[in-house]
Amino acid sequence: MKKGTSVLAAVALCVLAGGAGAQSYPAKPVKIMVGFAAGGPTDVIARIVAQDMTLSLGQSFVVENRPGANAIIATEAVARSAPDGYTLLFSSLSLLVNAILMEGRVHYDPFKDFAPVSNAAVLPMVVVTSPETRIASMQDLIVLAKAKPGELSYATFHRHENDQRSVQGQRPGARRGDGGPRDLHVLSDRRNRRPGIGEETESAGGRHAQAARRFSRGAHARAIGSAGIRGDRALGGHARSRQYARRHSQSPRRGNAQVAGEGRDEGTVQGIGRGHRRGHAGRIRRVPEKRLRTLGARHQNLRSEGRMSAASGLRNAGSDAAAPAESSCPVSRGAAARVLRAWNIADLRRLAKRRLPRAIFDFFDGAAEDETTLADNRAAFERVRLAPKTLAGVARIDTSAAILGARSKLPIAVGPTGGIGFGWPFADVGVARAAATAGIPYTLSTMATASIERIAREAGGRLWFQAYVFRQRGMTLGLVERARQFGYEALMVTVDVPVGGKRERDFRNDFAIRFRFTPRNVLDFASRPGWVLSVLRHGMPRLENVADLAPEAKSTAEIASSVGQFWDADFDWDGLARMRDGWPRKMLVKGILRADEAERLAGLGIDAVVVSNHGGRQLDGAVAALTALPPIVRAVKGRMSVLVDGGVRRGVDVVKALALGAEGVMLGRATLYGACAAGEAGAARALEILRDELVRSMQLSGVRSVGEIGPDLLAN
Template sequence: MVDSRRIHSIEGLRQAARRRLPKAIFDFFDGGAEDELTLADNRSAFGRVKLAPRCLVNVAEVGLDTDVVGGPSALPLAVAPTGAVGFGRHGGDIAIARAAAEAGVPYTLSTSATASIEQIADAAPGRLWFQAYVLKDKEMLNSLLFRAKSAGYEALMITVDLPVGGKRERDFRNHLSFPFRYTARNLLDFARRPAWAMRMLCHGVPVMENLKGLEAPSASATKLASSVGRNYDPSFDWEALERLRDQWPRKLIVKGVMRADDAVRLAAMGCDGMVVSNHGGRQLDGAAATLEMLPEVVRAVGGRVPVLVDGGVRRGADILKARALGAQGVLVGRATLWGAVADGQRGAAQALAILRDELQRSMQLCGVRDINGISRELLFERQEPDGAEYGLGDRVTVPSL
């Protein structure tokens, strides 16, 4: 049995979750599209940004509280929407939502969660956002929005980078689909994790509560593998988003922004926040890393709209770097997911505690007393002269604002 309090990094939680899960389930959460170039680059982009710490600053007390999309947050962070969490651990969605509420940060419920809109609202009365995929079935989509409004969700997050599902080849290889289609390959895989398999037998296979009624007709597991996106509307466009903006009376956050021109148009439309996101490298392989696109989007909106960023956040220093590049905060998805899979609510809380401790420590080591003191001045940026050659150890220039 895992005691996540003895784990001191997000990677440690990831490895604990890996030991607990069948390969197919772990790969579904961990993997990306095609060759997974973007998946890897999201993470490595943080390593390409270097810090220039100040010294001799009184950092005995450090303030982490801030504003995230028009409301208070104990960290410059919100929990990202993560689908199918219950296939990793029963009750995982509620565990993460409760951990977020206790930590004082917003939580985003995925359309494809294994807990309903109402279950989360009853179990975790914190700052709640509902992430909606744009379904082909508009009657069901409208019903989801009505339910989220009735349950008190303060914001709607529309994901715009999934007109079709990405080609997630790990799922093909593992014969994984939702709903499950059993094959000799994945049954053998599941049997190798008897504790996980027994939980499934005792508690039943989870369902995506908010998508009941949209299940695809029976087909082979190979055809259904990487089935994410089959119910989503590829015709959704700017006019449709404007109609949805008019329909939803509360905050609207648009997730999946990767270009300055799109950001300008969203700001003009009146959205309340945007997320620079490539869906964690799970959609278009070869897309730029989100951290690299962040300064361009921040510059384009000019402070009119809060900008968040996701993808590859695994350390508290990553949050500091994102703030220094202009983000109001970050979304974290896999970090709390790994914690919940490893150790339920305690594990999700540990993931947030790890990031909090690392952010505070990084701020102290950089000579920063509060979140608003994080600026681009903390980044090491050397302009290379024309024709100069630099060896290993010289940094890649951070994209300019």
């Protein structure tokens, strides 16, 4: 019997490798060219599509922005590229409109130089105006424009854009030369108080005015066509024959967009979906949707097999993100039922300890040397006392907060935790999905057992990526670039690991330096048959982001136990400044305990600091994170966000941290215990416990919202 269980445990510790077959296309990275600046709707949609294509085809699709001349610069660049399918153009109707309006002055033919790939998105347009104009309908606008010739201002970002050309050539209710109203192009004309209009996408303009029609977020507004306006009704228009374009070369704006109107009929105009165009005889005829594709790839054999998969994942304007793929984190009904009987984080810790082999549990639960700092992190919270308010009317509690400039349903973020797939198969995915469901940010560790791509595909929600700095700087930069490509909104750089801490529990369990089988750990693993069977069923976890870090290692356990030797002890402030310059989004720095260093980080343009001693796993004897928090908050003086990490086990701990000046707290072991007990269900239970305790603590403290939590609650 002993022999059998020993073999079972040994098999469970073998790394299971797998491979994927190569695809004929794409065989190398694909460039997606966008003719507009980063951050605009075309760029954002292109990056979503690029992310989805990378996940689907297993090859990088990289977005390159080349703005200028209403996307002509990017279009001509793609037209000059090799027609091999590896340079794509992500464009709106400007591809066609520019060729029509500027015939002879653009160096491409939209029909000869490009092949259609797929429709990617639909952006309804609305016409907006200030409430001061008292314009309530298209007819009101036409009357006002005719009554005050030359005083109607039309707001665009630049002269000679297609929409401004359109309003000049297709003025409301008038044709060229009939004495109709004239437009005045301005960026802003508030000072002279001229009546003004502008044209905007529904997603942008709809937030400022309840104006739309026949698309879901504004069914009360009428379409341009229903106002009796003559002429085309499609923004930008569609390609005519060259003969038709030449015939109208003296007035190319005719047949372009009719701009005046409360909204565009979704049944007649949907940007690059359905639309109308004017035929040679001047009649309006319907263009079938299947004929209106986004033009892109220069490859005659590259054709769409239907809508690009990313497009089908784009939700309506009211949704937050595309629905995540099916989770690879397995579900256990028995384990999920057990965690429902856990009433606090300590209960989840006991369940995790009962399920895991001792070496695995100690790897998660332990800290450095005598574990003094680990205990101090918890003791620091216990020393803080609150002076609750009364008679505050606390029937309704708002737990939402702004974390790193965006709303979070709780003043909580899940911090990076490495190797948790050893506790439950693909636990990283489970924790990330639990965080997304709870409406809080999730941070993926460099040392996670799920890849950057897998989390982006399966988790959803707000994703941050935590980077360790390795001596192999190229590996670190490659991970950061992958996180950028897959849409992670923030980068967290951990700076308190020049070398690994001395974690003696791991030494005693032979889980350090080079993992080796001993009678003790083999029997330890064999004593947890449920964990062993899980490993046999799902395979030994892999550190998917750093699989190439130690090619000589014989197992994943060896990589995990010896990773400390790969840290870059020479990483300094100059290196951090270069990382800041190279990362275009929010950046956090984790592992700060000194006020002077936090102040210096604010000067570097770091967006947030995470006050942390690495959960006591680095320098034993370091100050508790909560103790270091108030001086750091005073030093940065609101110039950056401040989060605190380490020791949070109760909802009241969140109240204490916020009262001491933190914007929010980060969780490590709390969600880790839950995930090791029951995967996603356990992590969700941990967040549910903390949320319920937070609500109760806020009510008992006499505060109704997170914004009301301040230093006046402190009793000491």
